[in-house]
Each structure stands twice: as C-alpha cells, then as structure tokens.
Amino acid sequence: MRFSSPEGEQRYDALVRVAARTVVGLDFDGTLSPIVDDPTQAHIHPEAGDVLVALAEQVAAIAVVTGRPARQALDLGGLEEVGDALQAAGKELFVFGQYGNERWSSTRRRILGARPPRGLATFERDLPRTLRNAGAADAWIEDKGLAVAVHTRRLPDPEEAFDRLLPPMTELARRHGLVLEPGRSVIEVRSAGSHKGLVVQRLAAVVDAEGFAFAGDDLGDVEAFEAVEELGRQGIAPLRVCSASAEQSALMDISDVVVRGPDGVLDFLRRLTADAAAFGASR
Structure with missing residues (x-):
C-alpha cells in the first residue's frame, strides 16, 4: 500500500x-x-x-x-x-x-x-455481424440480461482484438441508443443513465x-x-x-x-x- x-x-x-x-x-x-x-x-x-x-x-x-x-x-x-x-x-x-x-x-x-434497455435486443441481433466484420467472430459474448459484454481475453491477441473491436462496437451501440463501457479485455454495452x-x-x-x-x-x-x-x-x-x-x-x-x-x-x-x-x- x-x-x-x-x-x-x-x-x-x-x-x-x-x-x-x-x-x-x-x-x-x-x-x-x-x-x-x-x-x-x-x-x-x-x-x-x-x-x-x-x-x-x-x-x-x-x-x-x-x-x-x-x-x-x-x-x-x-x-x-x-x-x-x-x-x-x-x-x-x-x-x-x-x-x-x-x-x-x-x-x-x-x-x-x-427491465432490459430498449435497443438491447436489436443490438444483440446485429452484434455477430459486427464481430465477423472485425475479424473477431470467436470473441465470447456474455448476455447479462440488462447488458451485453464481449470478451477478447480468450482470443490469440486480446489487446489487438480489443482495439480492433472498440470503434465498430462504439458505433453499433450508438445506433441502438446504448452506451459502451471498455474494461480489461472486455467491452460492455448497456443503457445510459x-x-x-x-x-x-x-x-x-x-x-x-x-x-x-x-x-x-x-x-x-x-x-x-x-x-x-x-x-x-x-x-x-x-x-x-x-x-x-x-x-x-x-x-x-x-x-x-x-x-x-x-x-x-x-x-x-x-x-x-x-x-x-x-x-x-x-x-
């Protein structure tokens, strides 16, 4: 300490x-x-x-x-x-x-x-395509009920995959009225507020x-x-x-x-x- x-x-x-x-x-x-x-x-x-x-x-x-x-x-x-x-x-x-x-x-x-935020269901529907387009189809998607987290820790280069995914996931979240929270090898999308x-x-x-x-x-x-x-x-x-x-x-x-x-x-x-x-x- x-x-x-x-x-x-x-x-x-x-x-x-x-x-x-x-x-x-x-x-x-x-x-x-x-x-x-x-x-x-x-x-x-x-x-x-x-x-x-x-x-x-x-x-x-x-x-x-x-x-x-x-x-x-x-x-x-x-x-x-x-x-x-x-x-x-x-x-x-x-x-x-x-x-x-x-x-x-x-x-x-x-x-x-x-309740789950409006836009989350359609975000989840569009997410696999976004992952494929970013070359991260094997990223682990965690459905939290009120949020969705995409983990890159299990991918061959977690940091590079994280950096590659951050821009398209930010845009996808914005389109669905959600906010994005980056973390340690994880990108979480949830409601604002x-x-x-x-x-x-x-x-x-x-x-x-x-x-x-x-x-x-x-x-x-x-x-x-x-x-x-x-x-x-x-x-x-x-x-x-x-x-x-x-x-x-x-x-x-x-x-x-x-x-x-x-x-x-x-x-x-x-x-x-x-x-x-x-x-x-x-x-």
Missing part, C-alpha cells in the same frame, strides 16, 4: 477518524476477485469474507458495486453469508449489480432490478455518511472515483483506492492510495480496520 501524495495520507487519516460513519465501496473483478480468463470462475479472494466481516465492526456499511449481475456477485463472492454475518452485527451489506441497475441488501434479501458514481451518491445519502472510500481497478470505476471526489467537496471524508495491475493503470493518477490487486485491497482493508479500532479505543 502506498499513498499517491501527502494529501492522500491526510485523507486516509481523516477517514479513520470518521470510520464509524463511513461507507466502504468495492468493485468485484480485479478488486475483490482476481481477473481470470473465464469470468464465471472469478471467485472472491478466499480471505475476503473474513476481512469484510471484521471491517464491518468499524464502519457504517459495506457495498459491492459491480458491472456483473448481482446474482453472479452474490454466488461468486459468498456474499449472502457475509451479509448474514453483517446483519447479526447490526450492519448492512449492499450489492449493486450491473452498474446500479440491480440492488440487493442483507436486510431485504432479494434482488430488485430494472446508470453508473457507479450514482450508486456512490445514493449510498452516501441513504447512510448519511461522513466518510466514503471506494476501491476499484478499471475504467468502469472512474465515475465512482469522481463521485467520491465530489463528496469530498461536500464535506464528506473521501478516499479513492486503486487496485493496480500490469493491464490497467487508468485509475492511478486519480487515486489517493495504490495497492497491488485483490491481495493489496485486502491488506488495505485490514489496515483500515486496525487503525479505526485503535482510534476508537483511544477516544
């Missing part, structure tokens, strides 16, 4: 002082779970559940905010069991799937979701937060980082944590803390837990 600047360290210290009224938001892939070739096998870090339960004793709430369907995140993360433990401790776990279009919490215990930044804003209001930390690894987390920064201008203690990797460095320049992958994220959460507990004991 390293601070990006002296200000980053000051922000961390300020967050520790208001930990009891802080929300900790976490991306899933690349943050709580490793990036793998088959996203359906991207299980949460084996130590993450225990770390989250310990953290919950020191903070107001924990939220997993992901582009995945909420059900996938719950299953791959064992998050329903984590939610049980948090609820028993009088705390709450939130899971926001598909960039906030799906919502689950440890108190409600069911997934609330939106929902992103992780909105989730951050809503959570801060619902919890009446005095602090908000968010950890992410990819371009889909930029809006969350921007929302956290805006909360800082409103007097809420902000902290942005980048789960860095060799594949993606987009968040490093706008982060307060930089760690290395899911292992680094868990080390950060352990330190936050210990420092918050020590601060609380000293009062």
